[in-house]
Amino acid sequence: MTAASTPKETIGFVGVGLMGHGIARNLIAAGYPMTVIGHRNRAPVEDLVGRGATEAASLSDLAAVSSIIFLCLTDANVVQQVVTEMEPQLPPGTVIVDTSTSDPVVTVALAERLAAKGVAYCDAPLGGTPAQAEAGELQAMVGASDETYARLKPVFECWTQRSVHIGGVGDGHRMKLVNNFLSLGYGALYAEALSVARKSGLSVQQFDSVIRGGRMDCGFYQTFMGYALEGNRDAHKFTLTNAYKDMRYVEAMANAGGCVSTLASAIKNSYAAAVASGMDGAEDYVPHLTDFIGRANGVK
Incomplete structure (x- = not known):
């Protein structure tokens, strides 16, 4: 793995649970500015804040300050709800990286909707365990345009052992x-x-x-x-x-x-x-x- 020497991206992270915490921790360790959102399980949020992350008061606030937003959520319904709440505050040029295991039909529909606003979408579901997430040794199966994948690859290198660019949006899921x-x-x-x-x-x-x-x-x-x-x-x-x-x-x-x-x-x-x-x-x-x-x- 390699870390970005001078990170320019600002990372927002929604879903710092069993898998998300390890990914976020490795991104902070690589020097990326991190904004997280609160959760009923406070322990991982407080750990990341202790490592330098900022806790946002709302999803809208998180969206407004993040150039790349990671989602690590339970299912397609929750992904839709979160993206819809963030959508009005997403600046053109933002990339959403959905690491959840989700419904590819929903993924493609969200990507098409956000593309009209100049927001890119990437599905990057995970292979591995929570222990591998903490160690920065996950695999990512990536669905994205070539341009988006090239932009994200240095970020992926901070928390994956391997990222495989499968194809276009939806192919990762x-x-x-x-x-x-x-x-x-x-x-x-x-x-x-x-x-x-x-x-x-x-x-x-x-x-x-x-x-x-x-x-x-x-x-x-x-x-x-x-x-x-x-x-x-x-x-x-x-x-x-x-x-x-x-x-x-x-x-x-x-x-x-x-x-x-x-x-x-x-x-x-x-x-x-x-x-x-x-x-x-x-x-x-x-x-x-x-x-x-x-x-x-x-x-x-």
Whole structure:
């Protein structure tokens, strides 16, 4: 990674949660002036202010002083609400960078609307974990014009291990949904495979002794198993609510393309059932799906 030696951009950041805090912290460390907006979780906001960020009183105030505005939000509806509130105060030349996992249809519509005002849009959803966000080792899947990407690349280098310019606006979010289809499919598959193993008399330890280090091993498996094997609730901090939301977006994208989506729908329903069962979708994470599938099968 390299940092800008004389930063000229001023950064606004909306959504300094599990992933956003690490990105914002690395941008401050690289010397970029930072404005953040308050949140009900005050700890990350106060940490960033302690590192030199300014807290804005409103989204309008943040928009007025920022040349690049990062969004790291929960879903497309929230992104729309935030952008709409900022829109009257966005000066021409501003770039909005949406790192959320969002609906590409919404992304393209927002980009077209803002382009008429001279505001550029970039979708740059994230690959990685909160720990990687803090370490500046995320991957960004970028949808933007060539000109916008060239402007943003030095900024991305402060908080990514790699940024991949996928294509135009919307392509980053499309690729992210395909990526999450794979990862969340792994999560549903692992949860069910563990129940089958336990039901047949195999322990979690026996299961792991074969998979770990073999051809079926991967980074996602290792963080997922941090809970099933070691009981670490925070080993893979991606909520069930977000998993369910992302798979709904995947299913919608498949439907829009006229695709058969048998597996996508089944995976979505695994997360939907877990959330509907009463598990706390905002506090329970993807590896905790093993608890729901296990209970359904009468195993712990």
